[in-house]
Amino acid sequence: MSTLGPAGAADPLLGVRIEQAVVEGDLDAAIALLETARADETDPRTIRDLLSRLAELQELKGDRAAAARARAGLAAQIGASAGQTAPELVPVLRALASDQRALGDLAAAVATLEQALAIARTAALAEAIPPLLRELAAIAEAANDSAVAEAANRVVASHEESARRLEETSRAFDPDPEKEFTRVKIYYATDRARSGSAVPNEFYGGQRGELELGTATVSIPEQHRPGQIEKPSWWTFQFREDPERHVVLQSVTPGSPETVFGEMRQQATASGSPEAFVFVHGFNVPFHEAAQRTAQMAYDMNFDGLPVLYSWPSRASVMSYIADTAVVNLSGRRLSRFLEDLVAKSGATRIHLIAHSMGNRAMTDALELFALRYRGKNPAFDQVLFTAPDLDAGLFAEMMKTIRPIANRITLYASNKDWALAVSRQLHGDAPRAGQGGRSILHTAEVDSIDMTGIGEDMLKHSYYANNPSALTDILSLFWRDAPPDKRCGMQEAEGENGSYWIYSPAACGDDNVLLSTLSYLRRGSVASVKDARLFLNRFIMPATADPEERSKLEKALGKLFGN
Known part of the structure; x- marks a missing residue:
């Protein structure tokens, strides 16, 4: 198999062969290609893509049980790599609950939607919450089993209290000079x-x-490292974007x-x-x-x-x-x-x-x-x-x-x-x-x-x-x-x-960071020569009385920036 990288990502032509099989109406062939690729794959991002497409095709085929297994596997893969409260779990769990409803397992659907709702609250995904509540309410209304209806209503009823507690503890995005x-x-x-x-x-x-x-x-944290896109990490117990x-x-x-x-x-x-x-x-x-x-x-x-x-x-x-x-x-x-x-x-x-x-x-x-x-x-x-x-x-x-x-x-x-x-x-x-x-x-x-x-x-x-x-x-x-x-x-x-x-x-x-920060200052000062840069340095950035070591770093940075 050709790879996209050292982790063994999928053959980029795999998608073409799968879609060709779908167009020809041979869903079994497309599913077989996906399952074979999944068995050989080790790259987490690629595994997620494979399982996502596999679930879609199983649902298209009408095999909701197989679709549910694929989505459960996808949820497990996301949880293992991004954490059990990763925001990307919400749409996967919602689709899994739909499979479970189609299979008549309403109790499982309620439990799955409850999990999705908890993640949506933790990750502050306000827009994702109403559809989950509507689906829970629909299950409660349609369920013949009183225990299932009570469970769905209990989840809906508890949301208001959970939302209130979250509001008291969450950080706001409003302008605040004290925010970092x-x-x-x-x-x-x-x-x-x-x-x-x-x-x-x-x-x-x-x-x-x-x-x-x-x-x-887009918000950038005060402790941002140049060149990086800081994201939540489950191993540091960061479960939501902050x-x-x-x-x-x-x-x-x-x-x-x-x-x-x-x-x-x-x-x-x-x-x-x-x-x-x-x-x-x-x-x-x-x-x-x-x-x-x-x-x-x-x-x-x-x-x-x-x-x-x-x-x-x-x-x-x-x-x-x-x-x-x-x-x-x-x-x-x-x-x-x-x-x-x-x-x-x-x-x-x-x-x-x-x-x-x-x-x-x-x-x-x-x-x-x-x-x-x-x-x-x-x-x-x-x-x-x-x-x-x-x-x-x-x-x-x-x-x-x-x-x-x-x-x-x-x-x-x-x-x-x-x-x-x-x-x-x-x-x-x-x-x-x-x-x-x-x-x-x-x-x-x-x-x-x-x-x-x-x-x-x-x-x-x-x-x-x-x-x-x-x-x-x-x-x-x-x-x-x-x-x-x-x-x-x-x-x-x-x-x-x-x-x-x-x-x-x-x-x-x-x-690198000294060069980048120094250059950004000089650019704002419209400095065009090393002589002007030293004058700008003395006047606006670092006086002659500053720490000699730090000043030496900046002096060297100036020379390098001007190719000296």
């Missing part, structure tokens, strides 16, 4: 369809929809284009920073994770402009690689029109673009179409970053010739240890991918090619562009002063099979 978190407002455009849920993490699903704009709020400990998507608010672009213009004017960056996520990413990543990057870089997410309808499943490839190019056309509107209506005069993994397919398509229509005298975009692009290298190089005139600088971040791209290369007849690094890294006059292999083991997460503060520092250097590679910290020129390129060596830059 910061709210980051981001803007978004998406062609995902709404799921119908009001829960922020579930607001948009993985199906295609029409282009929609809006704003979202904005003082975790990165939390707190709200999603769709709006008309006129309203959203109006808010952008207002913020750009009020902040005095008419700058924006647009992030396009990759394969296997749900909307809420993409929103969290966008906010995290903006926060870590102390970005005072407009953080913008474009979220295309990835199904967020390792079995949906082919399905994602089918939809991402359509999203590229919609992204192209959105970028035109962003340039014309946002009030931002400097716009940077960051695409990751499969999201680069949408970005390259969008920019090629944009370039063919653009009639401006100056480049429409400042920095364009293609990070780990899952795209044919030859096609990428050709497209850059068309795209180059609309960007001040184009940067490619690649790695020779990126397993997701290695699998993609297998699927595409061993054709080199644009995001693969090493001595065979892509070389073209239009692009600064950077081998980011030195980031280390984080390569396995296929997200090194934002999971490591070193990469964020380099990105912010580009945003700040359009510095070429030889003027940035940690860059070493090398000669590859196709021409020269740059190797990023983060160890040469010292303390």
